[in-house]
Amino acid sequence: MRARDLAVEYESVSVDSDALEAARLMAEHRLPGLLVLDERGEPKAILPASQMVKVLVPEYVVEDPTLAAVVDERHADRLCQALVGRRVGDCLPARAAPPPIAAPDDTALEVAALMARVRSPLVAVAERAKDGTHMLGVITAAHLLHELLGAVGGDGGTRQP
Secondary structure (H helix, E strand, C coil): CEHHHHCECCCEEECCCEHHHHHHHHHHHCCCEEEEECCCCCEEEEEEHHHHHHHHCCHHHHHCHHHHHHCCHHHHCCHHHHHCCCEHHHHCCCCCCCCCEECCCCEHHHHHHHHHHHCCCEEEEEEEECCEEEEEEEEEHHHHHHHHHHCECCCCCECCC
């Protein structure tokens, strides 16, 4: 199976999108992350949901996790206020790596190796052309696992033709 066959439509946001809306999108659709596009609509980064959670947690709590136990629930409920007025680009790590991009003809194993190497919950599938990058879709780790497990029969061996 090729990357073009595995790619599905997927939610994306731009670097200028509202961070709170992006967090809501992740939460409502239970997404492992979002594909972030630059001003030209080309893949810029992957924003994992875990990074968005990190943005919510005050730096002093990240540095000293024991402080999390002394913050009362009323204050904890206000964590999402940290996203108000921020853009998605503000939530990306300072040295955000470019998103992993698979070519349409890459095999499932090539996509799996790319995903494993960069530890990303998703991989963009795109064709690169002189006029830019043309997105075909995204492959999530869960979808890739589903497809790879589908090649395994119920008895633990591979399916017979």
